Amino acid sequence: MLRLLQKAICSSKHQQIRINLRNSEVYTMHDAENYIKVSHAQTFPVYKSMLDEFENELSQMKGKCLDIGCGPGNHSRDLILPKLSPECSIVGVDISKNMIDYARKYCAKEKRMTFKVMDIETRDLKKEDIEAYDNGLSFFCLHWVQDVRCGFENIFKLLRPGGHFIALSVVDGSALFTYPKLAKYPRYKEYMKDYLKYITPIHYEENPRSSLKKICEEVGFGVVHMSMREIMLDFKDEAELMTLLLSINPFIDRMPESLRDEYTRDLLQEALKQESFYKKVEPRASQEQSLYDLYKCMVIHLKKPIS
Numbered sequence: 001m002l003r004l005l006q007k008a009i010c011s012s013k014h015q016q017i018r019i020n021l022r023n024s025e026v027y028t029m030h031d032a033e034n035y036i037k038v039s040h041a042q043t044f045p046v047y048k049s050m051l052d053e054f055e056n057e058l059s060q061m062k063g064k065c066l067d068i069g070c071g072p073g074n075h076s077r078d079l080i081l082p083k084l085s086p087e088c089s090i091v092g093v094d095i096s097k098n099m100i101d102y103a104r105k106y107c108a109k110e111k112r113m114t115f116k117v118m119d120i121e122t123r124d125l126k127k128e129d130i131e132a133y134d135n136g137l138s139f140f141c142l143h144w145v146q147d148v149r150c151g152f153e154n155i156f157k158l159l160r161p162g163g164h165f166i167a168l169s170v171v172d173g174s175a176l177f178t179y180p181k182l183a184k185y186p187r188y189k190e191y192m193k194d195y196l197k198y199i200t201p202i203h204y205e206e207n208p209r210s211s212l213k214k215i216c217e218e219v220g221f222g223v224v225h226m227s228m229r230e231i232m233l234d235f236k237d238e239a240e241l242m243t244l245l246l247s248i249n250p251f252i253d254r255m256p257e258s259l260r261d262e263y264t265r266d267l268l269q270e271a272l273k274q275e276s277f278y279k280k281v282e283p284r285a286s287q288e289q290s291l292y293d294l295y296k297c298m299v300i301h302l303k304k305p306i307s
Ligand SMILES: C[S@@+](CC[C@H](N)C(=O)[O-])C[C@H]1O[C@@H](n2cnc3c(N)ncnc32)[C@H](O)[C@@H]1O
Pocket: 028, 029, 039, 043, 068, 069, 070, 071, 072, 075, 093, 094, 095, 096, 099, 118, 119, 120, 121, 138, 139, 140, 141, 144, 145
């Protein structure tokens, strides 16, 4: 089953893309279709509670709202847009051209949405983007940013004075934190040398909230709210978990075919070994079991001062 699943994923037309970034080859999330298939069920409850919590702020947003790391655009269109005031439009940005191409097609009929490629960690923000956006949002993206200060400096520069920025970012979770384990396996070592690039430095901070708050304040933001939350992802079976793990895995496509089945199995096993994971057998249908995965996330609400 794993072989079939992995084959389906690797042969998807939305395969991995490579982007040259700061002279190094960086692999970004690439499998838009599989990500859409499994991420909605997982992230919907999280989106719903975030969008409810910030209902007032969102409904008052006018002008252009950035969605940073918008991915395939499904959540921007189906969940975020209906919560914004009708005078508000979304500009979805993502480092992955593949994701942006997908989002443009997915949202083609939506006149209030446009998309463009942007690396939020760039050292070379385009002039036309500076103070071009009234507000910003970001879900499940900022944990990919290695230079956290640079990322928040850019967000500060992109927003107009008085702009709000609301985000949810992962601090701890099995999908990413299997990487240090797998990178130690002699057979995967050479394909995972840069695994640290895919784990947020905030994860390693003793007090992630105060470290991030300090950075945001130093950048110039007013911190309206910042807190750590636990969220539970609920997978119906191992295949669903594996689809999500593979859709965001940057290493497997670097490996020879002969290693991929084994890597897929090890990835699943290492994920299931994480402390955050537990299985629950449903009482009424004893054949069925759910896999719960506990993630720690940061909820962030910042405001750029008026002057
Ligand atoms: C897990 S997806 C989340 C997509 C969408 N926001 C959602 O909630 O479904 C993370 C997205 O962040 C993008 N991303 C990663 N690093 C980025 C960066 N430096 N700048 C902009 N986007 C980035 C990835 O390409 C990917 O599409």
